[in-house]
Amino acid sequence: MTLLNPDADDHSAELARARRRRNRAILTLLSGIVAALVLFEGFFILRDSQAPKLVTALFAMVWGGGGTAILYLIVNQLIEFTSSKWQKRLTPFLFVLPAIAFVVYFLALPAIRTFIASLFDRDGSSFVGLANYITVFTEPFMLVTFRNNVLWIVFGASFTIIFGLLVAALADRSKFENLAKAIIFMPMAISLVGAGVIWKFIYAVRDPSDVQIGLLNAIVVALGGEPQAWVAMLQPWNNLFLIVIVVWMQTGYAMVLFSAAIKSVPTDIIEAARVDGAGEFKIFFSIIIPSIMGTVVTVSATVIIFTLKIFDVVLVMTGGQFGTDVIATQFYNQYFVNRNAGLGSAIAIVLLLTVIPVMVYNLRQFNKRETL
Amino acid sequence: MAKSKGNPFPRVFVNTTLVIICLLWLIPTLGLFVSSFRPRDDIMSSGWWTVLPHRVWVTTEQFKPDPSIDRNGVMTFEGATGTFEELRQGVESSDGKRVIWIGNKRAGTIQVQEQKWSGLPATTLQNYHDVLAGKDVTISGNAEEAARKGEDMSDAFINSMAVTFPAVVIPILMAAFAAYGFAWMRFPGRKLVFALMVALLVVPLQIALVPVLSDYVHLKLNGTYMSVWLAHTGFGLPLAVFLLYNYISTLPREIMEAAIVDGASHFKIFWRLVLPLSTPALASFAIFQFLWVWNDYLVALIFIGNVPGVQVLTMRLADMVGSRGSDWHLLTAGGFISMLLPLIVFFSLQRYFVRGLTAGSVK
Numbered sequence: 034m035t036l037l038n039p040d041a042d043d044h045s046a047e048l049a050r051a052r053r054r055r056n057r058a059i060l061t062l063l064s065g066i067v068a069a070l071v072l073f074e075g076f077f078i079l080r081d082s083q084a085p086k087l088v089t090a091l092f093a094m095v096w097g098g099g100g101t102a103i104l105y106l107i108v109n110q111l112i113e114f115t116s117s118k119w120q121k122r123l124t125p126f127l128f129v130l131p132a133i134a135f136v137v138y139f140l141a142l143p144a145i146r147t148f149i150a151s152l153f154d155r156d157g158s159s160f161v162g163l164a165n166y167i168t169v170f171t172e173p174f175m176l177v178t179f180r181n182n183v184l185w186i187v188f189g190a191s192f193t194i195i196f197g198l199l200v201a202a203l204a205d206r207s208k209f210e211n212l213a214k215a216i217i218f219m220p221m222a223i224s225l226v227g228a229g230v231i232w233k234f235i236y237a238v239r240d241p242s243d244v245q246i247g248l249l250n251a252i253v254v255a256l257g258g259e260p261q262a263w264v265a266m267l268q269p270w271n272n273l274f275l276i277v278i279v280v281w282m283q284t285g286y287a288m289v290l291f292s293a294a295i296k297s298v299p300t301d302i303i304e305a306a307r308v309d310g311a312g313e314f315k316i317f318f319s320i321i322i323p324s325i326m327g328t329v330v331t332v333s334a335t336v337i338i339f340t341l342k343i344f345d346v347v348l349v350m351t352g353g354q355f356g357t358d359v360i361a362t363q364f365y366n367q368y369f370v371n372r373n374a375g376l377g378s379a380i381a382i383v384l385l386l387t388v389i390p391v392m393v394y395n396l397r398q399f400n401k402r403e404t405l
Numbered sequence: 406m407a408k409s410k411g412n413p414f415p416r417v418f419v420n421t422t423l424v425i426i427c428l429l430w431l432i433p434t435l436g437l438f439v440s441s442f443r444p445r446d447d448i449m450s451s452g453w454w455t456v457l458p459h460r461v462w463v464t465t466e467q468f469k470p471d472p473s474i475d476r477n478g479v480m481t482f483e484g485a486t487g488t489f490e491e492l493r494q495g496v497e498s499s500d501g502k503r504v505i506w507i508g509n510k511r512a513g514t515i516q517v518q519e520q521k522w523s524g525l526p527a528t529t530l531q532n533y534h535d536v537l538a539g540k541d542v543t544i545s546g547n548a549e550e551a552a553r554k555g556e557d558m559s560d561a562f563i564n565s566m567a568v569t570f571p572a573v574v575i576p577i578l579m580a581a582f583a584a585y586g587f588a589w590m591r592f593p594g595r596k597l598v599f600a601l602m603v604a605l606l607v608v609p610l611q612i613a614l615v616p617v618l619s620d621y622v623h624l625k626l627n628g629t630y631m632s633v634w635l636a637h638t639g640f641g642l643p644l645a646v647f648l649l650y651n652y653i654s655t656l657p658r659e660i661m662e663a664a665i666v667d668g669a670s671h672f673k674i675f676w677r678l679v680l681p682l683s684t685p686a687l688a689s690f691a692i693f694q695f696l697w698v699w700n701d702y703l704v705a706l707i708f709i710g711n712v713p714g715v716q717v718l719t720m721r722l723a724d725m726v727g728s729r730g731s732d733w734h735l736l737t738a739g740g741f742i743s744m745l746l747p748l749i750v751f752f753s754l755q756r757y758f759v760r761g762l763t764a765g766s767v768k
Binding site: 093 | 422426434453560583591608643670672675723743
């Protein structure tokens, strides 16, 4: 391997080497600056070019992926020209600083900026203190929003976990385990917008005199009922028809984790219980469930975070109408449709506050894993 | 795991329940898939499940009823007996034929129908053509001929690729560097910074949209591919660093030390040794990030907005739901196009995906 061989130079004059080295350093520095400029400016040329779409797109892919790699490479070259003491100090920064800078700029800093914006009025011109937060917690439309998120958490999380457990337990005893898991898992690959289209088609409703082409209404009519506009009727229970979509998508996730956990329950304990005459249900509820409790909690936490942030499904299915707004769509509607920057920001901060308990929990879990 | 032979749990029960659940899970997607190949008029006039072979009534005979017959009393045709009202609904005769009165009482006709198996359903690729085409497409119906603009999903498909590929590669590269740094380099504050980074894992990205968008507008970056790459890089990094750290920190210490003794720089070790060794972890995260970016709607909606020619698939599809809400022949085909690539990636690399899920169950 070439990497194991240190550069074996000839024993040339010390002075010449130092000069060459300095010249190379200057050259690299220059090429670095040029590369960065070309990468950034070239992007705009690329954006405004009239070249065929596919060419521009392919070029952009190489640009984005390759450009990042080249920047790392050039900076590393620069660092290697410094003395070994400085190399030792600088190299860690090359490795971790870009990532830190990105999360600071895209996650940490925005949290602070959004918080500041939430203390100002709709166009950010005058300070209003906590007025936006008072609106968030008192206005009827916001209370409906919170109620919906509670519905999402309660029903979304519980059904996901029940179905996930059921499928994991059943598949574990079936010959078709892999096929069944792949089918249940498949919706995870679909976008929430795509899932919205799929389910809109199932909920499709037409005039009672027409043939129903939506599956649900066709079944209802075949059983002698009246066709219903499922996502618009009987508030707040119409939310359940949206929650079904996310249960359909998330069950695969829960199933995979539960399945792995169930497989790690020691077989001899289960066999021993069986010898003692315990029924399968008893084994499931008093042996398997307790021993995978940790996974159940983790999955619940993940599903809760996911449902708290739910956005796409609601926007595609109802746009938040018929009393189906959730925090994330309300944020979008207030900020981008209603143009109320202060209120929108306050809603985003409330969303952050609601996930903090889950965040603390996740950190604890993480520390536990560290000590293992 | 070996299954016990004397499993007392009825296998029939297990398999039946599993099949029912699997069907429930499969039917929604199946409906979309089947419908996307049906002609427009068929989609609107019958449910997609009618493509399954079933028996339909086919008219075999048709005649005018005898004018002298008493139309207010009970009538008998072809062995079927009933009043006018009953005949209007159709009366089945004893030999399995159905007699039905078409039209009004005075000038109606009688149809005799028999049950036959439905033939093969009509299929078409026209829906796909319509949604993919960017130029005008001509729709020829029965009597109408109309021209309108296609949905131009092929353009959106290319955009999705141009957005997704760098949005997967850039965070992987950055996260791998950072994970290596956190795992194998010594610098002050290492543990604290890493913990803070992982803590950002659950910060809702909604919070970042507004401030970042205002910066983008100043830099004239909004509406470009790059705006989405950078945003997805920022949002994806905590998970990426976390997943890759878990893997890279468990690489054997001896290999690293041997390389350092041989005088290799960190950069060389990382590039030639750690990256190739970490392929499984990189693949896991790549699939995660690919599915996430490809399927993302919110980030694209905010940062690309209504700039024409840059819109990604999810945005096109969501627009179609708004503008062509009941044109199911377009929505079904468009929906399927949007999920084609993720499904392929997903099924071919499922193993890595599952590994990633079980390793970092916090996203």
